[in-house]
Amino acid sequence: MPTPNPLLLIAELSYRCPLHCPYCSNPLEIGEDRYRDELTTDEWSRVFRESSALGVLQLAFTGGEPLVRKDVEELARVSAESGLYSTLVTAGTPFTPKRARALREAGLDHVQVSIQDSDPLESDRIAGTTSFARKIDAAHLARELGFPLTINVVLHRKNLDRIEAIIALAEDLGARRLELANTQYQGWAVINRAALMPTREQIEEGERAVARARERLGPRMEILWVLPDYYEEFPKPCMGGWGREAMVITPNGDVLPCQAATTIPGLEFDNVRERPLAEIWFESDAFQRFRGTEWMPEPCRSCPFDRQEVDFGGCRCQALQLTGDAVNADPVCHISPHHSLVVEAREAAQSSDPAAPLVYRTTRQLAARN
Amino acid sequence: MTETILSRPQLAPGVRLRWDDVRERHVLLYPEGALTLNETAANVLELCDGERTIDDIAHELSSRYDGADVRSDVESLVGAIAGRGLVVDADT
Numbered sequence: 001m002p003t004p005n006p007l008l009l010i011a012e013l014s015y016r017c018p019l020h021c022p023y024c025s026n027p028l029e030i031g032e033d034r035y036r037d038e039l040t041t042d043e044w045s046r047v048f049r050e051s052s053a054l055g056v057l058q059l060a061f062t063g064g065e066p067l068v069r070k071d072v073e074e075l076a077r078v079s080a081e082s083g084l085y086s087t088l089v090t091a092g093t094p095f096t097p098k099r100a101r102a103l104r105e106a107g108l109d110h111v112q113v114s115i116q117d118s119d120p121l122e123s124d125r126i127a128g129t130t131s132f133a134r135k136i137d138a139a140h141l142a143r144e145l146g147f148p149l150t151i152n153v154v155l156h157r158k159n160l161d162r163i164e165a166i167i168a169l170a171e172d173l174g175a176r177r178l179e180l181a182n183t184q185y186q187g188w189a190v191i192n193r194a195a196l197m198p199t200r201e202q203i204e205e206g207e208r209a210v211a212r213a214r215e216r217l218g219p220r221m222e223i224l225w226v227l228p229d230y231y232e233e234f235p236k237p238c239m240g241g242w243g244r245e246a247m248v249i250t251p252n253g254d255v256l257p258c259q260a261a262t263t264i265p266g267l268e269f270d271n272v273r274e275r276p277l278a279e280i281w282f283e284s285d286a287f288q289r290f291r292g293t294e295w296m297p298e299p300c301r302s303c304p305f306d307r308q309e310v311d312f313g314g315c316r317c318q319a320l321q322l323t324g325d326a327v328n329a330d331p332v333c334h335i336s337p338h339h340s341l342v343v344e345a346r347e348a349a350q351s352s353d354p355a356a357p358l359v360y361r362t363t364r365q366l367a368a369r370n
Numbered sequence: 371m372t373e374t375i376l377s378r379p380q381l382a383p384g385v386r387l388r389w390d391d392v393r394e395r396h397v398l399l400y401p402e403g404a405l406t407l408n409e410t411a412a413n414v415l416e417l418c419d420g421e422r423t424i425d426d427i428a429h430e431l432s433s434r435y436d437g438a439d440v441r442s443d444v445e446s447l448v449g450a451i452a453g454r455g456l457v458v459d460a461d462t
Contacts, residue, residue: 007404109386148400150401176384222455
């Protein structure tokens with residue numbers, strides 16, 4: 001099977017962020033010096049032009065908080081000139097009227113604002129900073145300027161019971177899309193798993209609430225509901241399959257097949273400062289290692305469900321995290337020999353202590369945290 | 371035949387139609403998604419400008435295709451894309 005051209009570039013412009021969400025998918029090492037050596041405006045601009053020539057259609061400005069950088073307006077302009085469809089993924093607090101108008105003029109296509117909860121105090125508590133009111137202002141502002149708006153809410157044990165209020169809030173804000181993403185246990189969420197993992201009843205009630213809302217709203221507001229892996233029977237195709245659709249570029253220019261790929265020991269990542277993007281996509285070790293189906297061990301290799309090219313073996317980072325080896329089948333799969341680890345984590349959640357203290361995301365050095 | 375609710379269809383705000391040089395196809399781009407279009411679909415969507423009616427679009431394409439009756443094809447295509455919220459009515 002020939003390697004397809006990428007469709008999506010996730011540009012992590014900076015790991016700095018005014019929020020401290022305890023489920024952040026950024027790596028735990030975001031405080032390390034190498035990530036402070038951020039790509040310059042010219043370097044990102046070159047990367048965006050190269051990505052367009054390589055077939056990328058969608059570009060997401062994310063982070064951390066992308067707007068901590070002063071050049072997002074310039075980057076949006078370069079993106080528009082390159083024909084890319086651009087999305088700003090923002091916490092909302094730095095999305096001021098002045099910057100929002102400049103971004104609109106620069107040709108930014110779409111704005112996604114994260115909200116942590118429909119309850120203002122709970123939203124602020126999870127964000128680790130007073131931010132709810134400014135997020136609401138940002139969402140209104142995006143709509144006033146004519147941006148299509150996505151509201152993004154990460155779901156977990158502490159906010160799932162308010163799912164109907166969360167849907168109603170997105171509706172009130174005029175969102176065209178609502179992303180309800182159950183916490184994926186990567187990055188900071190791993191150390192907060194006991195406090196964040198929902199109960200089965202919460203997930204089931206959440207699914208019912210989403211089904212009712214979809215029925216009521218039709219195409220007026222699209223609701224994306226991402227089930228937590230731990231409650232699935234089959235794994236998800238991580239990033240649409242390793243090295244098939246998407247690439248992630250870290251603030252310092254490393255090119256990754258997924259946001260969490262740096263957790264996999266032994267993978268070598270190329271950097272856009274050293275190699276052209278097309279070469280990295282087609283040839284780099286990190287992209288080649290788990291691309292296609294050749295690398296798969298059993299039970300994937302002879303999958304009785306013929307899902308090799310449906311879920312592509314699932315998530316490598318999850319396989320590593322739970323089984324200790326990234327080459328194993330994703331243990332979410334019910335026929336994985338390690339599936340009992342997922343079952344145990346799920347069962348532990350039924351009795352886990354919802355009052356367990358949260359470890360908040362920070363770009364301070366980990367040593368300083370302990 | 372399904373009756374369309376759109377009188378003057380246009381791309382919804384935030385939806386863009388463009389040529390993809392790499393895949394040599396038209397694509398419809400929208401928040402977090404892309405739809406690869408065949409030539410017929412691209413021809414129809416290019417005419418969804420909020421001015422032309424379904425009849426106008428059908429008439430214009432028909433003249434390009436030796437007078438073939440394409441109205442029901444235009445209607446079902448616009449209806450399908452509208453069902454995904456990517457085309458809306460300019461009159462509402």
